[in-house]
Amino acid sequence: TDNDDANDGSDDTAEEDSDEASGKKKNRDDFEDDSEDSEDGSGDEEHDLTPEELENLRQAVIRKAYHELVSKRKGIRGISVLNILFKRSFLEENRLHFPEELTYFSDVPFLMEALEKTEKFQKCYAALYVKRKHNDPVNFPSLSQVRDPNRFDEFIRVYYCTIQKLAKDSELRYRFDKKYISYYTKTFAPKIKRSSNDAWRQEHFIQMSDIVRGMSPELIHEQKRYKKRIIKALMKKDIEKSLRIVKVHLGYKKLKKIFRSKKAFSKFLYIHSFLKKPLKEDWIIFESFFGKSYSDSPKYIYEYLAKNYPDKYRFIWVINKKTEIPYKHKEIKRFSLAYYYYLARCKYLVFNGRQPVWVIKREGNIFLQTWHGTPLKKLVFDIDDINSATPKYKQQVYKQSREWDYLIAPNAFSSETFRRCFMFDKTMLETGYPRNDILHAPDRKQIAVQIKRKLGISGDKKIILYAPTWRDDEFYAKGQYKFELHLNLDMMRQELGNEYVLLLRTHYFIADSIDVSHLKGFAYNVSKYDDISELYLISDILITDYSSVFFDYANLKRPMLFFTYDLEKYRDVLRGFYFDIEKEVPGPLVYTSEEVIDAIKNIEEISKQYSQRYDEFYHRFCEWEDGHASEKVVKSVFGIEDKE
Template sequence: MEECYMKISVVIAYHDEKQYIKDCLASLAEQTFQDFEVILVCDGCEAPEEGIPETLNIVTVMQEEKGVAGARNAGIEKAQGEYVVFLDADDYLAEDTLEALAEKAEPETVVYISKTETWYSRKVYQDNGEKLDEQNDTNGDEGEETKVDPENPYEYLIANTKKWQNISTLGLLIPRRLLIENPIRFCEELEYDSDIPVLMEILAKAPKTVYQEKGTYIKRKHNDPINLPSLLQKKDATKKVAEAMKSYEMASRFVDKENGRAFHYRFAMCLVTMIAPFMIESKAAERKETAKELKQTLEILGKDGWAEIPLKHHPRKLIAYGLAGDADKIVKKTRNHARRQTLFRVCTSRAKCKRYLYEKVFSKMKMLDDMVIFESFFGKSYSDSPKYIFEYMNETYPGKYRYMWVNAGKKLNLPYPSKQMKRFSFKYFFYMARAKYIVFNGRQPQYFIKRKGNVFLETWHGTPLKKLVFDMEDVTTASPLYKEQFYIQTRSWDYLVAPNRFSEDVFRHAFMYDGKMLETGYPRNDILYCQDKEKRMREIKEELHLPQDKKIILYAPTWRDDEFYGHAKYKFTLQLDLAKMQKELGDEYIILLRTHYFIADVLDLSEYEGFAYNLSKYDDIARLYLISDVLITDYSSVFFDYANLRRPMLFFTYDLEKYRSVLRGFYIDVEEELPGPMLMTTDEVIGALQNIENVVTEYSDKYTAFCDKYCAWEDGTAAKKVVETVFSDKSNK
């Protein structure tokens, strides 16, 4: 073997993972141990150009595409370190990992460490990743949790994995001599499971293995399996099943009776969770061929050998049927097992029972062609575009349709005849399965069934300011599966309402939506163009018990997601000095506060009675826009809608410096485009209000440009246009 020039060679198989490689290399640059080289094997792609730390000793290898196995083999050949560590391009290491591995390094000794999984980029993981991952655990498990001995590599590296494909060589410190002299190489015929035979051969041929409790290999799961699937997320069932059996066969040569139980158990779980379900979905010929291959695979251990593996009844029966090559019995047993599990869940869970009835009973019933279901903000309010579509339909087509509104448990105050149902009640599932028309301003449940003849109108709920769905890198405020779930949900949308060209363009790429886009403006903004504006303003003020002779300031700040001090315990510190504002402006103005509903009850405005009003729980913010003379906001998208009134807007951005990192996640440059001044103090806000005419003049050109871009489609007839398209479209009949 050639002379070793450094302690460790880190081999990275790179296949154009541009969005991940920066974190991967940054984690290496910040290692506390620096006696290593990086072998970056570019597998059928160009070398990355951005985010390459200058301090790293990187050897770049260019090759035609051969897959992960071929790239790692090329890395082994190029490596000059005494030891080799395999690192995937989308993963990263804790800062002390290489030092921890080197600390335990001995000649002919394989060192292994703990692995963890995360959905997040390195920065997010370092800041709060472990907590987020714990909250968003979406892992399924192949079998029961198994207590493992970390000092036993077969248990720790195999039994401790959740899936067959999770068995890997990643994060091991492997003597290069062991790889070169045996020789040990990855099988390039295997795309998904090439690690498994290599790991088993390494463990079989290594004179010694050592567990190091320090250091962590961080496996990053992809939150966008639609555009950027990892190998685990690729939909390639036929090949994955074939490779599972092939890799088991190859690896079995290196497994003895003493150390093989964990290995064979994990394959049995693979049969239960992957191979048997695949056979259910397969056509007869493919099912028969799979059963034949499975029989040959299971015969490697044999009937007596499998009898010694600790398995429960279901996997043991599948093993028996597999050894007999009986595809029909495998399928029947798997189906019956699934039915028993479903029956148990249905009988013991009210929620599961509703879902079952929805999918198996209600969705098979006759569709109600005159039924329209409306939902606004998950049933929390009677508001937004669904409200104005509902009112237009009642005024224009009285008696033609039956209506059903979804509520969140509290009855909505509706001006026209309509039934109501609580979200996720039995009634909800019954009508969601049968109504022809569905009008939502948010996402439908993940399990929604799009029946033939269903018409789904998605109005959405605002011009996008913060980046959405597929334009986001990390998803920290929703499930890590958010992107995949969103993609599936949008496939059911027949129509999507866009308020302006900018929004349409964003919706197309952020939602990956290629369906019908309604270029109508938002129905919720029709009220801002009403002909009887003065009359409505008086009525709204009377409804809210507001003085008719005072000008109105609407303060609508965005929700800061760091404003809490415990689970479901929210705080809010009002930065506007209401006492000073009342003293300086109280003769001319009153102020309405519209904050996030999380903190609606936190505000105590009792000492400002007659000047400040808490309307955070008022359903329809559009009606508050209509009566307001000035809007004060910050980073909330409310200003897109309010601009339709062409009234002054002030932006109270007191925490601008703190928020700059957030602003980078916005679609627009707020400091360049906002049609009003950005103010940092209450005194500046008061000064702007006292000189509001000067503000209007100063920002006139910018305001005009803003309206041309974001309000051009709004004219007060959006509801009419939407209804005439959706409910008169011949294709929907």
């Protein structure tokens, strides 16, 4: 955006977090050790070096420190004292202080002057202090997240403030100037073409030109190709030539990206072609769990519409696998070219999760967000610390939720919570969940028989459904999740196999993580079974932990067990709960496989023990559910009162 500071995209190398200390020692692994501090005498080898070799070693250490603390840092704002410890006497002797007139970049001149005045460094791999990242860019933004139109003026001021503290021909000055060159070519120059703010083509352009004209000719000369051309045009203050160079450069980059990536090509067409076509007033696109299944509330809203109004709408389903979907519809895959096309043209969007961040809501679009559960675990702006694999979680959800017109609440608790945690101020549909209509269907017993037959489960066996949630800290990298099963299924088969079978239903993030092939006939991995509501219907007992499934299952008034082997960690560290799980859930908390088995053997006694709590829970969380939520939602969103 026009208010971005001079940081994004201006790093010379990849960013890497580390803990460094400046002002006392050097470590041989990264910088250097003082020989007098080496107890084992390993520093004696330095006495064998000639003065020239010692000087070369000293210079190498300094270059390494400058690289780590300046060149390797992301952008100008990355030149920060964060993760650096300074010796107090060093700061006092050199009278180092932060310039109080600077708001966003005060670390820069402080650190650059400190580096100029020391040659002793030590890198520390251990965490000595821990900085918590609350990361709420909407309500409590950090300085780096504040959008301030005056930030660029300070970015210019900090340059002049810093170079006053550096020798003109020093390596530090060279590295510092190089970061401003990098900023101009990667971040500033594209704004010349893209920004609607003329300041980037007028006064800001002149300010950057004045800075670059004062840099060493050697630094300018070593720039290559595009960088050299755009910097020379800047030095001449030739905005027209700069604009031509930038247009050609960006056009070439875009073409290259389009030809190399199907997604980039599809997104190009989405923006430059599909969005320019008129909206189709009778087109509805449905997506459940990112196209992974035909399920949840979008399924039941679709089936109600398709059954009652078959010729009124055209239905598009986002589904990534071969799936049997009733009624007339069109199937497309997520992120296919068709996905971009129909997202641009459908008037109605019905999702149960967040839409892609690049989706542009058009005038006339109606976005129905069904969401996918009553929350036990804290959500979005109710979470203090983000431990998930997506650090920009809050920022993204805020942007996405601004585009929702309707949000479905299954109960009063969820209605209040959703308004707060999503900062949602549009229409809340207090109807109950369409996905729970099947739990109140008059023919639910007949449906259950069909589902058992479909899964190949014997009619004389009782069914246990185990549906654990995914833990926020269980991931390998962004978008790559893992899961470890703590329930001893072998022990359960031995103790319960004559009377029960077990259905294992994990979070859709980790559906492929569990292999139960060695427990054939007892355990079934139904994680990829599309509709968990159908699994509720056939289950006699539910075992879960912190998943929202127990709110829905309570509609059936059947017994539940809560296998909470990591309760303290999950409650106090990872996510936090909205209410006291130990006092309010309608079943016992169990912590070991042995306790789970014992509870199942005594399930009738446990049901009697928790009957009052179950009634209170049902009254609080299930009272809105009556089997007609789909009908209520359709009438509210699509403006349909009577069948045609």
